[in-house]
Amino acid sequence: MHAYYFDNQPGDQRLPHHNLEPSSSVDVETLKRIKVESWNIPVEKGYEEKLDDIAKERAYKNRDVITLSKENLGEDFEEKIKVFYKEHIHEDEEIRYILSGGGFFDVRQASTDAWIRLAVSPGDLLVIPAGIYHRFTVNEGNMAQAVRLFKDEPKWMAIYRGEESDANPHRIEYLKSIA
Ligand code: KMT
Ligand code: NI
Numbered sequence: 001m002h003a004y005y006f007d008n009q010p011g012d013q014r015l016p017h018h019n020l021e022p023s024s025s026v027d028v029e030t031l032k033r034i035k036v037e038s039w040n041i042p043v044e045k046g047y048e049e050k051l052d053d054i055a056k057e058r059a060y061k062n063r064d065v066i067t068l069s070k071e072n073l074g075e076d077f078e079e080k081i082k083v084f085y086k087e088h089i090h091e092d093e094e095i096r097y098i099l100s101g102g103g104f105f106d107v108r109q110a111s112t113d114a115w116i117r118l119a120v121s122p123g124d125l126l127v128i129p130a131g132i133y134h135r136f137t138v139n140e141g142n143m144a145q146a147v148r149l150f151k152d153e154p155k156w157m158a159i160y161r162g163e164e165s166d167a168n169p170h171r172i173e174y175l176k177s178i179a
Pocket of ligand 2: 088089090094134135158
């Protein structure tokens, strides 16, 4: 997984937006400070066991598979892609293991309000903490398939950025955790 500062330039959300020079890369320590974690578990040779181990260790009890593609979603594809790209928080962690295709998770660095773009590809396992502002898009390949892991029952609610999201207890808790 490559992480870098998003360039904030106009252009399709699916483009890399990787034009800030020099050295716009973001290191693991910086991600750690904002509570974003990632691992790589190669998909090819039996990822199941390793994914199970991490799920067990961190008490992720449930999972499903999401496939974002024109083939799978038909007419709804473009709409879905736009909705995922609206800045939001959740009251639970967002845990994703990429099986095929790829895309970008953008997470807001609270100290600067800058977007950090996380370019994910097959084998990447990513944990986005509850309360962090984020969004997602597929890349130019227009396809992402991922395992979604959940601590408990899947909770789909996205809370879009605004006054209410800023006052959400999970947002406040998150800000405290990175202070
Ligand atoms: C989300 O909640 O943003 C998603 O599930 C994005 C798709 S996972 C590749
Ligand atoms: Ni989300």
